Amino acid sequence: xxxxxxxxxxxxxxxxxxxxxxxxxxxxxxxxxxxxxxxxxxxxxxxxxxxxxxxxxxxxxxxxxxxxxxxxxxxxxxxxxxxxxxxxxxxxxxxxxxxxxxxxxxxxxxxxxxxxxxxxxxxxxxxxxxxxxxxxxxxxxxxxxxxxxxxxxxxxxxxxxxxxxxxxxxxxxxxxxxxxxxxxxxxxxxxxxxxxxxxxxxxxxxxxxxxxxxxxxxxxxxxxxxxxxxxxxxxxxxxxxxxxxxxxxxxxxxxxxxxxxxxxxxxxxxxxxxxxxxxx
Amino acid sequence: xxxxxxxxxxxxxxxxxxxxxxxxxxxxxxxxxxxxxxxxxxxxxxxxxxxxxxxxxxxxxxxxxxxxxxxxxxxxxxxxxxxxxxxxxxxxxxxxxxxxxxxxxxxxxxxxxxxxxxxxxxxxxxxxxxxxxxxxxxxxxxxxxxxxxxxxxxxxxxxxxxxxxxxxxxxxxxxxxxxxxxxxxxxxxxxxxxxxxxxxxxxxxxxxxxxxxxxxxxxxxxxxxxxxxxxxxxxxxxxxxxxxxxxxxxxxxxxxxxxxxxxxxxxxxxxxxxxxxxxxxxxxxxxxxxxxxxxxxxx
Ligand SMILES: Nc1nc2c(ncn2[C@@H]2O[C@H](COP(=O)(O)OP(=O)(O)OP(=O)(O)O)[C@@H](O)[C@H]2O)c(=O)[nH]1
Ligand SMILES: Nc1nc2c(ncn2[C@@H]2O[C@H](COP(=O)(O)OP(=O)(O)OP(=O)(O)O)[C@@H](O)[C@H]2O)c(=O)[nH]1
Ligand SMILES: [K+]
Ligand SMILES: [Mg+2]
Ligand SMILES: [Mg+2]
Numbered sequence: 093x094x095x096x097x098x099x100x101x102x103x104x105x106x107x108x109x110x111x112x113x114x115x116x117x118x119x120x121x122x123x124x125x126x127x128x129x130x131x132x133x134x135x136x137x138x139x140x141x142x143x144x145x146x147x148x149x150x151x152x153x154x155x156x157x158x159x160x161x162x163x164x165x166x167x168x169x170x171x172x173x174x175x176x177x178x179x180x181x182x183x184x185x186x187x188x189x190x191x192x193x194x195x196x197x198x199x200x201x202x203x204x205x206x207x208x209x210x211x212x213x214x215x216x217x218x219x220x221x222x223x224x225x226x227x228x229x230x231x232x233x234x235x236x237x238x239x240x241x242x243x244x245x246x247x248x249x250x251x252x253x254x255x256x257x258x259x260x261x262x263x264x265x266x267x268x269x270x271x272x273x274x275x276x277x278x279x280x281x282x283x284x285x286x287x288x289x290x291x292x293x294x295x296x297x298x299x300x301x302x303x304x305x306x307x308x309x310x311x312x313x314x315x316x317x318x319x320x321x322x323x324x325x326x327x328x329x330x331x332x333x334x335x336x337x338x339x340x341x342x343x344x345x346x347x348x349x350x351x352x353x354x355x356x357x358x359x360x361x362x363x364x365x366x367x368x369x370x371x372x
Numbered sequence: 373x374x375x376x377x378x379x380x381x382x383x384x385x386x387x388x389x390x391x392x393x394x395x396x397x398x399x400x401x402x403x404x405x406x407x408x409x410x411x412x413x414x415x416x417x418x419x420x421x422x423x424x425x426x427x428x429x430x431x432x433x434x435x436x437x438x439x440x441x442x443x444x445x446x447x448x449x450x451x452x453x454x455x456x457x458x459x460x461x462x463x464x465x466x467x468x469x470x471x472x473x474x475x476x477x478x479x480x481x482x483x484x485x486x487x488x489x490x491x492x493x494x495x496x497x498x499x500x501x502x503x504x505x506x507x508x509x510x511x512x513x514x515x516x517x518x519x520x521x522x523x524x525x526x527x528x529x530x531x532x533x534x535x536x537x538x539x540x541x542x543x544x545x546x547x548x549x550x551x552x553x554x555x556x557x558x559x560x561x562x563x564x565x566x567x568x569x570x571x572x573x574x575x576x577x578x579x580x581x582x583x584x585x586x587x588x589x590x591x592x593x594x595x596x597x598x599x600x601x602x603x604x605x606x607x608x609x610x611x612x613x614x615x616x617x618x619x620x621x622x623x624x625x626x627x628x629x630x631x632x633x634x635x636x637x638x639x640x641x642x643x644x645x646x647x648x649x650x651x652x653x654x655x656x657x658x659x660x661x662x663x664x665x666x667x668x669x670x671x
Contacts, residue, residue, distance in 0.1 A: 112417050179626070180484075180623060181596065183481075212522050217514040217517075220513035224513075298598075300601065301412055301629075303600075325572075327605040
């Protein structure tokens, strides 16, 4: 027999669900309050109805109307520049490789620039990805200035007349001022050639409340235009992106679903919400 | 918004006329603030609930009602409980009676395992050991190259008979590494493995295969301090899968509160042994429970 009445336990379950998906206290409280009002108006009676209402509310919170296409074509006759940034180990290099694969599959010509000159074997890793997906990689000498490698990659992309140049950057914690300045410089030096079409912030789905601060600080040095949520194939739900999207005012554009070359997909708010509310 | 738990609680208590006694309502209000602080620090919800229950219990006791400043007293209780959970009995690495001692590293993708292998290598060498690093991540692009570079930086030998990038069997590399270490007189072997999610059965099985091949003295579970609520699921999955004897918290040089430390410790009971605090090989320390407690509370 299904319950006819919602009780406080139902509300608590719902709140717990959101908190355990990393939606965060403030966003959860806000969403639950909205929902209480709506459910009163609509006379929601069963936990199932409530869950559906919540799903709609979450999709709404993710602004489904936003344009989520990756700007991989430019209108200025030069290649579009896509730069990939984020804290350590989130999946930037892998995302470059997977994105290159998608772009090539769509008939684009692509070049990648290995502007992570710091981390052990980072350029080799990007090179391996390049070989996997059939894309050339521009790299500089070890410990080279990342901005100059990025500059060279863009220059080469222009002279080869490719459609897109993907720039992989080193992972850096947003708390490291020197490294954040360095990233700002990479952006400015590229801009001497031409504007950057897309700067993607790569966020790991396991990230908790720190994700919002990361997003805030990265936007202070580069102009973030989209978020990539990686590692959604694991048990983490990635609920922090709700606050991150709100904070940045830019959409999540892509999701990483594994380590293989085809494990990149467009972000679909409804699908994401279903995953977030699913048990386990 | 209040920045620290201390501020939050002072605010709760400032509304009270008599500071000498806490009513049940005061304690509930206090518990709510602690709950928010812990959740914002990424402590997993079930752990928060258990923690609050025990703090509530103690807050009703005499030590608080007799205190001159109940807010400070409650904070002290919270802090003590945190240190208790985080610290427990701190212990050192277990070394084998007959060398080599084997340390196996495991964890999610990108957690900091390979970097830690270099750090441990350097640290062990400085203590007079003769460590060897073993490249058992044959999956992630250039994980082998990365370990070789890190080993070189640490001045430590790297056993990497297979090129990786999908070529080679990690279990047989693991197996052969032990004979190799014995021949070359290495007394500690640090085995780097591929990152894997807690729900990838096949990859977890591979980790178990590596474990059984090397019979480790220590299995260190490496976890990123920025991880959120999933810490609890992942820790349980690794505990039930490959298993672990200790925890290393990485990327503590950021500003994440690191509530995962509490979650992992709470659900597995395994001690947090080391803190990784940067990308360089010296950015590594033994774990300090008191510092971690203050950090989680934002104090
Ligand atoms: N399961 C899973 N693993 C991923 C995904 N994306 C990346 N990874 C793995 O995460 C680890 C880190 O990925 P990288 O691409 O090296 O991350 P990064 O951000 O470039 O790292 P740094 O350059 O060191 O900051 C690797 O083991 C990847 O294979 C994903 O969507 N799912
Ligand atoms: N800031 C900071 N970065 C770290 C720390 N430990 C590791 N890193 C960085 O985090 C990223 C991932 O580190 P790895 O050692 O490659 O992680 P991993 O667990 O071996 O990754 P996979 O093999 O892909 O699963 C690299 O950019 C490292 O430099 C740390 O304590 N602090
Ligand atoms: K998931
Ligand atoms: Mg990288
Ligand atoms: Mg590794």
